[in-house]
Amino acid sequence: MRIATFNCNSIRSRLDIVLRWLADHTPDILCLQETKVQDAEFPLDAFRLAGWHVALKGEKSYNGVAIVSKKPADEISFGLDSEPSDAPRLAHARFGKLHVVNTYVPQGRELDHAMYAYKLEWFARLKKYFETRFTPATPLLWCGDLNVARQPIDVTHPETKTNHVCYHQAVRDAFEDAISFGFTDLFRQHNPALVDYSFYDYRAPFDPGQKRGWRIDYVLATPPLAQISIAAAIDIVPRTLPKPSDHCPLYADLKD
DNA sequence: ATGGTCGGCAACCGA
Numbered sequence: 692m693r694i695a696t697f698n699c700n701s702i703r704s705r706l707d708i709v710l711r712w713l714a715d716h717t718p719d720i721l722c723l724q725e726t727k728v729q730d731a732e733f734p735l736d737a738f739r740l741a742g743w744h745v746a747l748k749g750e751k752s753y754n755g756v757a758i759v760s761k762k763p764a765d766e767i768s769f770g771l772d773s774e775p776s777d778a779p780r781l782a783h784a785r786f787g788k789l790h791v792v793n794t795y796v797p798q799g800r801e802l803d804h805a806m807y808a809y810k811l812e813w814f815a816r817l818k819k820y821f822e823t824r825f826t827p828a829t830p831l832l833w834c835g836d837l838n839v840a841r842q843p844i845d846v847t848h849p850e851t852k853t854n855h856v857c858y859h860q861a862v863r864d865a866f867e868d869a870i871s872f873g874f875t876d877l878f879r880q881h882n883p884a885l886v887d888y889s890f891y892d893y894r895a896p897f898d899p900g901q902k903r904g905w906r907i908d909y910v911l912a913t914p915p916l917a918q919i920s921i922a923a924a925i926d927i928v929p930r931t932l933p934k935p936s937d938h939c940p941l942y943a944d945l946k947d
Numbered sequence: 948a949t950g951g952t953c954g955g956c957a958a959c960c961g962a
Contacts (some may be wrong), residue, residue: 700954700962893953936953
């Protein structure tokens with residue numbers, strides 16, 4: 692079974708890239724973030740024509756999540772359990788015994804901005820969400836753009852990023868606390884020392900040799916799934932393609 | 948240290 696995640700930075704502007712990626716990599720499940728579209732405007736027919744089911748929740752201009760799958764989900768819900776629930780940032784789908792939670796965590800803007808405190812709180816609320824609904828024995832995948840680089844290896848020049856909202860110690864601690872529910876970072880499980888990134892800021896000149904990037908997108912799994920995980924990888928940076936996203940697709944393969 | 952480029956959407960905001 693293959694599970695994938697991709698911050699597509701507008702599903703309408705990158706529909707062809709996403710459909711091509713689905714056809715080439717044939718995941719069972721693909722979690723999308725930043726679809727940036729209201730539900731009525733989501734290009735659902737294009738997915739259906741290609742044989743995919745989609746659970747989606749969006750809004751105008753910002754945020755938006757979707758779970759694309761070969762088989763239809765048995766259960767779908769959106770948002771955290773407390774207000775503001777941020778439905779366009781969290782999608783949950785159940786496929787038989789398998790649960791998938793797809794999140795687009797708030798970026799945080801600046802350390803002294805209210806959105807950064809909100810981001811830290813978001814991780815705490817998400818941990819509560821996991822504790823309320825699941826146990827570490829639940830076959831559960833947590834995927835998405837989490838807007839935090841976990842370790843020094845996960846960001847270029849970490850010593851210059853200590854005051855960045857995606858690497859500051861407090862957000863790394865908040866992430867680790869949510870992970871402590873019982874998750875394993877599948878990319879790092881399979882590639883313990885590999886320097887690879889899932890995000891390259893549009894504003895930084897793209898230089899594959901320099902690789903100025905961040906690993907802020909994840910597939911995390913509870914023990915029953917981490918134990919049967921075979922491989923995980925970040926796909927090539929699609930900067931050579933027309934209309935590349937600033938994020939890369941990544942995926943994990945599990946035994947069926 | 949600063950600024951750099953996108954997408955959405957119609958002036959700038961968010962990343």
